[in-house]
Amino acid sequence: MALSGLDIFKLLPKTNCGECGVPTCMAFAMKLAQKKAELSECPYASEDAKTTLGAASEPPIRLVKIGSGNTAEVGNETVMFRHEKTFFHQTGIAIELCTSEGKNKLLEKIKEIENYGVERVGETLTADLYLITHDSSDPEDCLSAIKLAKEHSTKGIILNCRDDKTLREGLEIIKDDRPAILLQKELSDKDIELAVSFDGSLILTGHSYDDIDGQAKKAKAAGLNSLILNLESDNLGRQIQDNTILRRSALKKNIKSFGYPLFSYVRAENNFDLLARASALICKYASIIALPEYDKALLYSLFTLRQNIFTDPQKPIQVDPKVYPVGDPTPESPIFITTNFSLSYFMVSGEIENSGISAHLVVADAEGQSVLTAWAAGKFNGETIAKFIKDIKLEEQVKTRKIVIPGFVSMISGDLEENLPGWEVIVGCQEASDIPSFVKNVQLT
Numbered sequence: 001m002a003l004s005g006l007d008i009f010k011l012l013p014k015t016n017c018g019e020c021g022v023p024t025c026m027a028f029a030m031k032l033a034q035k036k037a038e039l040s041e042c043p044y045a046s047e048d049a050k051t052t053l054g055a056a057s058e059p060p061i062r063l064v065k066i067g068s069g070n071t072a073e074v075g076n077e078t079v080m081f082r083h084e085k086t087f088f089h090q091t092g093i094a095i096e097l098c099t100s101e102g103k104n105k106l107l108e109k110i111k112e113i114e115n116y117g118v119e120r121v122g123e124t125l126t127a128d129l130y131l132i133t134h135d136s137s138d139p140e141d142c143l144s145a146i147k148l149a150k151e152h153s154t155k156g157i158i159l160n161c162r163d164d165k166t167l168r169e170g171l172e173i174i175k176d177d178r179p180a181i182l183l184q185k186e187l188s189d190k191d192i193e194l195a196v197s198f199d200g201s202l203i204l205t206g207h208s209y210d211d212i213d214g215q216a217k218k219a220k221a222a223g224l225n226s227l228i229l230n231l232e233s234d235n236l237g238r239q240i241q242d243n244t245i246l247r248r249s250a251l252k253k254n255i256k257s258f259g260y261p262l263f264s265y266v267r268a269e270n271n272f273d274l275l276a277r278a279s280a281l282i283c284k285y286a287s288i289i290a291l292p293e294y295d296k297a298l299l300y301s302l303f304t305l306r307q308n309i310f311t312d313p314q315k316p317i318q319v320d321p322k323v324y325p326v327g328d329p330t331p332e333s334p335i336f337i338t339t340n341f342s343l344s345y346f347m348v349s350g351e352i353e354n355s356g357i358s359a360h361l362v363v364a365d366a367e368g369q370s371v372l373t374a375w376a377a378g379k380f381n382g383e384t385i386a387k388f389i390k391d392i393k394l395e396e397q398v399k400t401r402k403i404v405i406p407g408f409v410s411m412i413s414g415d416l417e418e419n420l421p422g423w424e425v426i427v428g429c430q431e432a433s434d435i436p437s438f439v440k441n442v443q444l445t
């Protein structure tokens with residue numbers, strides 16, 4: 001039976017030290033009861049508390065790891081909507097390698113995938129996993145594909161092989177790399193034995209809630225916790241509904257057999273549909289999506305979407321507030337200012353670079369908020385900017401006494417000039433993409 005907040009409170013240290021992020025042990029107990037926190041966030045929880053709370057403090061959705069180099073971690077989620085807290089582990093993107101493609105083509109494909117990454121707001125976005133599907137008649141094709149992936153990549157591998165003997169030989173090759181096995185038929189004792197022997201995760205495929213429930217219970221009874229659920233359906237609407245019901249059942253109804261990450265193989269007749277389906281599944285609870293092909297444009301869109309969904313909404317991605325050189329600025333170079341919201345910084349610095357000039361980019365501390373949000377919150381105005389410029393001793397670093405502010409906050413120009421005697425404030429363009437034409441038409445120094 002689930003423990004109440006009061007039951008949990010009785011097991012906590014009751015010192016109200018606040019180190020768990022809330023001011024009192026009672027508040028923390030309430031969060032634990034609502035599954036919005038984990039006992040490990042209290043550094044002073046006694047062994048007694050850990051034992052007694054046991055399953056009550058377990059994450060409602062298990063964490064599963066695949067791979068030993070670039071390990072893909074999925075699951076461990078505690079909320080339905082990211083604004084309730086945050087999503088902890090982004091959807092893993094797996095790309096399928098079919099053994100019928102042949103060694104040379106597979107090698108070329110693996111190399112291309114390994115070399116493809118997108119730099120965005122300071123992060124490098126890449127695919128996470130390979131799904132190796134044995135669809136040829138020769139077992140050697142399968143073993144060769146596994147060897148290629150292992151040799152040329154550190155990504156985790158999911159094996160999809162219906163032939164038991166070949167599967168076992170394939171697992172032997174990646175036995176130290178925490179493999180995952182995609183099961184296409186009902187879980188058998190042999191599958192359980194393989195997962196235990198090779199320290200692997202099992203992706204259980206079912207066609208109904210009862211089917212998935214039964215298989216998950218059987219695996220759990222055999223001591224397996226690294227499980228992933230694949231409730232199959234060709235209908236996207238049905239898939240989203242299923243994923244939502246499974247997530248809700250795990251989080252809100254505490255149904256343990258549904259408390260595992262979710263897998264979806266994305267099928268579509270064309271790339272447009274593939275993108276639409278994969279996007280919907282990233283938004284609605286797929287912990288891993290497997291794509292049948294490698295396509296840069298498709299991946300670029302999915303990476304961007306995934307990064308937006310899995311960024312902690314309570315912690316904007318920030319860069320350090322300071323002066324950043326763009327190009328090779330001298331003390332006479334122009335000065336731009338923006339906030340320390342990561343996306344603003346990368347867009348503005350990128351467009352200054354595109355314009356071909358060198359400049360000083362002053363990134364003011366606005367707690368990671370974008371320009372207009374920070375202005376509305378009183379964190380980016382004449383007074384705060386002038387104070388920041390004085391604090392970082394900008395006047396000692398540059399000779400220029402002109403500063404370009406974002407066009408969206410033109411209303412602060414007078415205020416800033418009052419707070420920065422001797423400086424001329426230039427109102428810049430509203431969109432970063434207009435910076436190259438702006439610098440051509442305005443005298444900035």
Ligand code: SF4
Pocket residue numbers: 012013014015016017018019020021022023024025028041042043044045
């Ligand atoms: S960290 Fe532990 S002891 Fe401190 S307030 Fe939180 S629950 Fe209480």
